[in-house]
Amino acid sequence: MSDSLHIVCPHCQSINRVPANKLAEQPNCGRCQYPLFAGEPIELTTATVEDITDLKRVEQALNSMRLQREELASHVPGMLYQYRLRPDGSSHFPYASAKMREIYGVAPEDVVEDATPAFAALHPEDRDRVHETIQASGRSLALWHDEYRVQFPDGRVIWVEGESSPEAMPDGSILWHGYIHDVTSRRRSAEELRLAAKVFAHAGEGILVTDAQAHIVNVNRAFTVITGYAREEVLGQTPRLLQSDRYDDEFYQTVWQALLEHDYWHGELWCRRKNGSQFAALLTISAVPDIQGHIEHYAAMFSDITARKENQQQLERVAHYDLLTGLPNRLLLGDRLKQAIRQTRRRGMHLAVVFIDLDGFKKVNDQHGHAVGDKLLSVLSRRMTQVLREGDTLARLGGDEFVAVLVDLPDISISVPILDRLIEVAAQPVPIGDALCEVSASIGVSYYPQVEDIDADQLLRQADQAMYFAKQAGKNRYHVFDTEKDRTLRTRREGLDSIENALANGQFLLYFQPKVNMRTGEVLGAEALIRWQHPARGLLSPASFLPLIENHPLGIDVGKWTIEAALTQIEIWRKAGAYMSRSA
Ligand SMILES: Nc1nc2c(ncn2[C@@H]2O[C@H](COP(=O)(O)OP(=O)(O)OP(=O)(O)O)[C@@H](O)[C@H]2O)c(=O)[nH]1
Structure with missing residues (x-):
């Protein structure tokens, strides 16, 4: 036996050579200061200094154990370590696995003696707290657990979580055995979840x-505020409890269909509150898939837009209805008339546009005041509406002018009794306060369809024109617009316009026919004959245009042009030596 022993430290596995005469002092490990005889030593090996072969074998065994330990540590998420707090307050990491570099940005060998570099890496806001939790664990010998930030020199910050169990050492130090791992992504997910939960809870949308x-x-809470249903009342139910009676099953089917096809639906929907009242919701429904892509949830977000809708409806009313009588105004009449024309064409029916202008209304205003005039307009609006059939429209254009559109007339004669009734009700005296107001109506009517294609504006103009004839003919009557007469008048107007154009653009020509003495052969003169060089129809004879301007001021203009053109020609001939008599 030699006079010294090789003792393997149970903590850091370094080999300590201890002289035999020092064994009684129970020495600590030269490397980690762990008591070499504390607890259960992993291995106690004795060897003579001379017995190199044995020592080598021990070292090999230890190396293989170290490799095994490092292999294990490299596969564990995070770092494994021992941390020792000395009685003087200084501390160090007797052991730290290689992953310490990832956790603290510090090499294990840099903290074997002094833990300061590792603590320097802690986020300044967390450093004191970590110190405190370590101290507390040391005092109570309770498991240390903490979550804190580590800041790297490049500014990158990670969150780590550590857990280790303390052990009191005979020398008064505390030794912790534990691990620290990176929980940044877990923290981030938790943060996101917390944020999502906050948004969910506090969102203004249901x-x-x-x-x-x-x-x-x-x-969420907004759902309860908007619908009146508490959370517990609706859990397990289906959204059907919010359905209003405004839509049929087919409508909801289309919403579901869109959701199944596109995983999304957006639109406005009237829903029902718990108290039965209805609200307009601006709604977005999205399908939420799981990791495999299968629909796991549906999330619906909605806001209550009832007030906005009502406002919109109010604006639409103002834009489309007459405030005094509540009848459609000119704008809505235009829409309805266009729609009625399309419908009439489709159904092969007739339609009447009835232009109504009250007679003597100004007198009512003048005699009884504007307010009475207003009242009379309202009363007559109601009476005239009652004369019409369902589907017909009565609109007020303004002042004392109204237009009725009579639709679905199998024959235009069907409109006659309605026109008679309109005349009748307009002429019935209306008692308003002390006044007895009496007016009548002049009515102009135009029908659709006509021989020529015609649009809504033209129909209205025709009816207006016919109303003017009714006024001229003595009021309190109706007059039907005469399309035949109108067409003749229009053709004449167009003819006159083109003659006026021809004159302005020099399209008229004079042809001269010489007058010859048949006996002597002498040219006595020439007859000037007017022709129209029409740009589209070619050379036109006087018969095709002179009758149109007979007795019309345009006839005088054409006459003047003819004389001037003839005189100019005579002048040319005269200068050329040809003398001719002049006759008009
Ligand atoms: N009370 C009232 N009067 C209105 C309103 N709008 C226009 N008027 C008046 O209605 C009158 C319409 O004029 P006219 O159609 O020429 O009056 P009228 O006496 O019916 O004339 P004829 O049609 O030729 O018989 C004018 O005096 C306008 O000032 C209204 O909203 N309320």
């Missing part, structure tokens, strides 16, 4: 989440 079978699994 949120409803169902499972794949449309059973409600969660709703």
Whole structure:
């Protein structure tokens, strides 16, 4: 036996050579200061200094154990370590696995003697707290656990979680055995979840989440505020409890279909509150898939847009209806008339546009005041509406002018009794306060369809024109627009316009026919004959245009042009030596 022993430290596995005469002092490990005889030593090996072969064998065994330990440590997520707090307050890491570099950005060998570099890596806001939790664990010998940030020199910050169990050493130090691992992504997910939960709870929009079978699994506070349903009342139910009676099953089917096809639906929907009242919701429903892509949930987000809708409706009313009588105004009449024309064409029916202008209304205003005039307009609006059939429209254009559109007339004669009734009700005296107001109506009518294609504006103009004839003919009557007469008048107007154009653009020509003395052969003169060189129809004879301007001021203009053109020609001839008599 030699006079010294080789003792393997139970903590850091370094080999300590201890002289035999020092064994009684129970020495500590030269490397980690762990008592070499504390607890259960892993291995106690004795060898003579001279017995090199044995020592080598021990070292090999130890190396293989170290490799095994490092292999194990490299596969464990995070770093494994021993941390020792000395009685003087200084500390060090007797052992730290290689992953310490990832956790603290510090090499294990740099903290074997002094833990300061590792603590320097802690986030300044967390450093004191970590110190405190370590101290507390040391005092109570309770498991140390903490989560804190580590800041790297490049500014990168990670979150780590550590857990280790303390052990009191005979020399008064505390030794912890534990691990520290990176929990940054876990923290981030938790943060995101917390944020999502916060948004869910505090969102101004109602949120409803169902499972794949449309059973409600969660709703937020805004949902309760908007619908009146408490969370507990709706869990397990389906969103059907919010359905209003405004839509049929087919409508909801299309929403579901869109969700199945596109995983998304967005639109406005009227829903029902718990108290039965209805609200307009601007709604977005999205399908939420799981990792495999299977629908796991449906999330619906909605806001209550009832007030906005009502406002919109109010604006639409103002834009389309007359405030005094509540009748459609000119704008809405235009829409309805266009629609009625399309419908009439489709159904092969007739339609009448009835232009109504009250007679003597100004007198009512003048005699009884504007307010009475207003009242009279309202009363007459109601009376005239009652004369019409369902589907017909009565609109007020303004002042004392109204237009009725009579639709679905199998024959235009069907409109006659309605026109008679309109005349009749307009002429019936209306008592308003002390006044007895009496007016009548002049009515102009135009019908659709006509021989020529015609649009809504033209129909209205025709009816207006016919109303003017009714006024001229003595009021309190109706007059039907005469399309035949109108066409003749229009053709004449167009003819006159083109003659006026021809004159301005020099399209008229004079042809001269010489007058010859047949006996002497002498040219006595020439007859000037007017022709129209029409750009589209070619050379036109006087018969095709002169009758149109007979007795019309344009006839005088054409006459003047003819004389001037003839005189100019005579002048040319005269200068050329040809003398001719002049006769008009
Ligand atoms: N009370 C009232 N009067 C209105 C309103 N709008 C226009 N008026 C008046 O209605 C009158 C319409 O004029 P006219 O159609 O020429 O009056 P009228 O006496 O019916 O004339 P004829 O049609 O030729 O018989 C004018 O005096 C306008 O000031 C209204 O909203 N309320």
